[in-house]
Amino acid sequence: MKRYIVVARHELVTHSRRKSFLFMLIVFPLLMAGLSWLSGYVAVRQEEETGTLGQVGYVDLAGVLKPGLARPPEFQPYPDVASAATALTGGQIGAYFVLAADYLTSGRVDAYSHKAIPGGIENQFEEFIRANLLAGRTPEVAARLQEPANVTLATLDGRRTVNEESAMALILTPLLFALLLSLSIGMTSGYMMQNVVEEKETRMVEMMMTSIQPVELLWGKIIGLGALGLLQIGCWLAAALIIVSWRPDVRQMLEAISLPADLLALAVLYTLLGYVLYGSLLAGIGASSSSLQEAQSIAGIVTFVAIVPLLVLPTFLENPNGEWPTFLSLLPLTASTAMVIRLALGQVPAWQVALSVGLLGGSVAAVVWLAAWAFRVGLLLTGQRLPARAIFRRRIMERG
Amino acid sequence: MNALSVANVTKAFGEMRAVDDLSFEVRPGEIFAMLGPNGAGKTTTLRMVLDILRPDSGQIEVLGSPISPAAKDRIGYLPEERGLYTNLSVVECLAYLGTLKGMKSRTARTRALELLGRVELAEHAHKKVRELSRGMQQKAQFVATILHNPDLVIVDEPFSGLDPVNTLLVKELMYELKQQGKTVIMSTHAMRQVEEMADRLLMIDQGRRVLYGPVEEIRRQYAAHAVYVHAEGEWASLPGIKRVAFDEREKASLVFLNEATSADDLLRSLVQQPSIHVRRFEMALPSLDDIFIEVVGNRESVISNDQDKAQ
Numbered sequence: 001m002k003r004y005i006v007v008a009r010h011e012l013v014t015h016s017r018r019k020s021f022l023f024m025l026i027v028f029p030l031l032m033a034g035l036s037w038l039s040g041y042v043a044v045r046q047e048e049e050t051g052t053l054g055q056v057g058y059v060d061l062a063g064v065l066k067p068g069l070a071r072p073p074e075f076q077p078y079p080d081v082a083s084a085a086t087a088l089t090g091g092q093i094g095a096y097f098v099l100a101a102d103y104l105t106s107g108r109v110d111a112y113s114h115k116a117i118p119g120g121i122e123n124q125f126e127e128f129i130r131a132n133l134l135a136g137r138t139p140e141v142a143a144r145l146q147e148p149a150n151v152t153l154a155t156l157d158g159r160r161t162v163n164e165e166s167a168m169a170l171i172l173t174p175l176l177f178a179l180l181l182s183l184s185i186g187m188t189s190g191y192m193m194q195n196v197v198e199e200k201e202t203r204m205v206e207m208m209m210t211s212i213q214p215v216e217l218l219w220g221k222i223i224g225l226g227a228l229g230l231l232q233i234g235c236w237l238a239a240a241l242i243i244v245s246w247r248p249d250v251r252q253m254l255e256a257i258s259l260p261a262d263l264l265a266l267a268v269l270y271t272l273l274g275y276v277l278y279g280s281l282l283a284g285i286g287a288s289s290s291s292l293q294e295a296q297s298i299a300g301i302v303t304f305v306a307i308v309p310l311l312v313l314p315t316f317l318e319n320p321n322g323e324w325p326t327f328l329s330l331l332p333l334t335a336s337t338a339m340v341i342r343l344a345l346g347q348v349p350a351w352q353v354a355l356s357v358g359l360l361g362g363s364v365a366a367v368v369w370l371a372a373w374a375f376r377v378g379l380l381l382t383g384q385r386l387p388a389r390a391i392f393r394r395r396i397m398e399r400g
Numbered sequence: 401m402n403a404l405s406v407a408n409v410t411k412a413f414g415e416m417r418a419v420d421d422l423s424f425e426v427r428p429g430e431i432f433a434m435l436g437p438n439g440a441g442k443t444t445t446l447r448m449v450l451d452i453l454r455p456d457s458g459q460i461e462v463l464g465s466p467i468s469p470a471a472k473d474r475i476g477y478l479p480e481e482r483g484l485y486t487n488l489s490v491v492e493c494l495a496y497l498g499t500l501k502g503m504k505s506r507t508a509r510t511r512a513l514e515l516l517g518r519v520e521l522a523e524h525a526h527k528k529v530r531e532l533s534r535g536m537q538q539k540a541q542f543v544a545t546i547l548h549n550p551d552l553v554i555v556d557e558p559f560s561g562l563d564p565v566n567t568l569l570v571k572e573l574m575y576e577l578k579q580q581g582k583t584v585i586m587s588t589h590a591m592r593q594v595e596e597m598a599d600r601l602l603m604i605d606q607g608r609r610v611l612y613g614p615v616e617e618i619r620r621q622y623a624a625h626a627v628y629v630h631a632e633g634e635w636a637s638l639p640g641i642k643r644v645a646f647d648e649r650e651k652a653s654l655v656f657l658n659e660a661t662s663a664d665d666l667l668r669s670l671v672q673q674p675s676i677h678v679r680r681f682e683m684a685l686p687s688l689d690d691i692f693i694e695v696v697g698n699r700e701s702v703i704s705n706d707q708d709k710a711q
Contacts, residue, residue, distance in 0.1 A: 003500060003502075006496075006499045006500055007500070010496050010499075014485075014487070014488065018487075202483040202484065202485060202486055203479065203481045203482060203483025204483045204484065204485060205483075206452065206477075206479040206481065206483075207477060207479060207483070207497060207541075207544065208500065209450070209452045210450045210451075210452065210472055210475060210477045211472060211473070211497070211500040211501050212500055213469070376452065377453075
C-alpha cells in the first residue's frame with residue numbers, strides 16, 4: 001500500500017474516533033433539527049391562534065362591502081359599532097373591524113379586540129375588501145389586479161430559472177454553497193493544523209520522516225483529513241435532507257432550483273483546490289510555529305480571508321461581474337468561495353474561470369512544496385518558530 | 401559492502417559548521433558507537449544518514465547504495481527526542497509505525513505484541529501511550545525501532561531515562577540484534593556501555609572526527625601514554641606530564657603523558673628526584689571517559705589558551 005494512503009487511513013480512523021469530532025457530528029444536526037422544529041412550531045401556533053379568535057365582526061360605515069358578494073364564513077357583518085361592541089363583550093366574536101365613513105379616501109380601518117389580532121385575520125379581511133372593491137370587473141382583470149405580475153427570475157446566462165415563490169432560493173443557493181465550502185475548509189484545515197502541531201510537540205515526526213517523504217506525509221494528511229471533512233459534511237447534509245423532508249415549504253423551495261451539471265462540477269473542483277490550498281497552508285503554518293496557540297492565531301487570520309466573499313456578499317448580488325467580485329474570484333485565497341458565488345449567480349467569462357483555476361492550481365502547487373519543506377525542517381525544531389525568510393531561502397538552496 | 405559509509409560530508413547551519421568533512425564507515429554486523437560532547441554534530445550526522453537533512457557536500461551510502469525509500473525501510477531509528485502518539489494505544493501506535501515501514505497491518509500488530517512481551521510491556525499493550533511511565537514509553541519506542549526487523553538499527557542515546565534493569569533489557573536486545581547479523585549504530589554519552597558493547601567507535605568534536613577505530617585499540621593506544629601513579633612529594637609538575645586526574649576506582653592518579661614522553665621517561669624522572677617517593681607506578685588502560693575528557697578537554701584548553709593569547 002502506498003505510504004500516503006497508510007497515513008490518510010490512519011488520520012481518518014483516529015480522528016473520526018475523537019470525542020470532539022463525534023460531538024460536532026451529532027450536535028450540529030441536532031441544532032438544525034431544533035431550529036427547524038422551532039420555526040415550524042411558531043408557524044403552527046400562529047395558525048392555531050388565527051383559529052382561536054373565532055368569529056370576526058365588521059361594520060361597514062363606508063358602504064363598500066357588497067352584501068351579495070360571497071364572504072368568508074368567519075366574517076360576520078354588524079349594522080353599527082354599538083352592536084358589534086356588544087357582540088365582542090358578549091363573546092360571540094373575538095374581534096371586529098370598522099371601515100370608517102371616509103374609507104375610500106382615507107383607507108382607514110379600525111380594529112377592536114380583547115386580544116392581539118393575528119396577521120392572518122388581517123390579511124384575510126384585506127383580501128375580502130379587495131374582492132369587494134373589484135366586484136364588477138371581469139374575473140381576468142380582477143385576478144391581474146390582485147396579482148399584477150407573476151415574475152420568473154432567470155440568471156444572466158438564462159440557464160437557471162426560479163419562480164417567485166423560490167426567489168429566495170436563488171440567493172440562498174450560492175450562499176449555502178459558499179458557506180458549506182468555507183465551513184469544510186475551516187474545519188478540516190483546523191484539524192490539519194492541530195494534528196501537525198501535535199506531531200511536532202510529541203516528537204513523532206522525526207520517526208515518521210525516516211519512513212516517509214515529507215510530501216507524502218503531507219498528502220496523506222490532506223487526503224485523510226479531507227475525507228474526514230467530507231464524512232462530516234456528508235453526515236450533516238444527510239441530516240439536513242431528512243429535516244427538510246419534514247418541512248414541505250422548504251422542500252418545495254429547494255426543488256424549484258435547477259443546478260446545471262457543469263456548475264456543480266466547477267463547484268467540486270473549487271472546493272477541492274480550495275481545501276488543498278488551505279489544508280497545506282495551515283499544515284505549513286503548524287509545522288513552522290512554536291506552539292498551537294501561535295499557530296492558531298496565524299491560522300485565524302488566514303481562514304478569515306476565506307470568508308471575505310461571504311462578508312461582501314451584497315456586492316456580489318448587486319453585480320456578480322463587478323470589480324470586487326472579479327478580483328476576489330481571481331485571488332487564490334478567496335477564489336474558491338468567490339467564484340462559486342459568481343457562477344451560481346450568473347455567467348462568468350470563460351477566461352476568468354480558466355485564469356482563476358490556473359492561479360489557484362499554481363498556488364496549490366507552490367504551497368504544497370513550501371509546506372513539505374516546512375515539514376522537513378520546521379518539525380525538527382521543537383518549540384521554535386521557522387522564519388518565513390528561511391523557508392524560502394533554504395528551500396531554494398536545497399533544490400539548487 | 402559496508403552497512404554505512406560516510407565520505408567527506410559537510411553540513412552547515414548558517415555560519416556554523418555542524419559537520420565538517422566527516423568520513424567513517426560502519427561494518428555489517430557490528431555495534432558501532434558514536435561519541436562526542438553535546439553539539440558535536442552526532443545527531444546532525446545521523447539525520448543526514450536518514451535523509452531527514454541533506455548534506456551540503458560529500459557522499460553517504462546506506463546498505464550499499466545512496467539512501468532511498470527502500471533503504472529507509474531497512475533502517476530502524478530511535479531518535480534522541482522520543483515521542484509516540486499519546487492518544488493512541490501502545491499497540492495501535494506501533495502497528496501504525498510498522499505499516500509506515502511497509503509492513504502489513506496484521507503482521508505489524510502481531511509482531512508489536514510479541515516484542516512488547518519481550519520488553520515486559522505485554523499487559524500495557526492496550527493502554528494509551530500517555531498512561532505509560534517515561535521508562536515504559538522509552539521501551540515501547542525501542543520496540544518501534546526494531547518492529548520491522550531492520551538490517552541497520554540506529555539508536556540515539558538508547559539508555560537515557562532507563563533504570564538499570566531496563567538498561568540491561570535494552571542491552572540484551574541490542575546484543576540479540578548483533579547475533580542476528582544486524583548492524584547497530586549507537587550515539588551515546590554512556591561510555592561504560594560503549595566500552596562494554598561497541599566493537600568500534602567514532603568520536604566527533606565540533607563536527608570533526610577526533611577518534612576512530614576499534615574500541616580496544618583506541619584504549620591501548622592511549623594506554624601507552626597513561627600511567628597510574630601513587631607517589632609522595634611534588635611530582636605533578638614534572639616535565640612530560642600533560643594532565644593528572646584522580647581515578648576513584650583505582651585510588652590513584654591517572655597521568656596522561658605528552659606524545660614525546662614515554663612511561664619509562666616519567667619513571668626515570670620520578671626516581672631521580674630524592675624528594676619523591678614512588679609507591680605505585682602502573683601502565684593504565686584509560687576508560688573511554690578519561691579518553692573523552694582527554695580528547696575534548698584538550699581542545700577546550702587549546703581554545704582557552706588561544707583566547708588568552710588573543711587578549
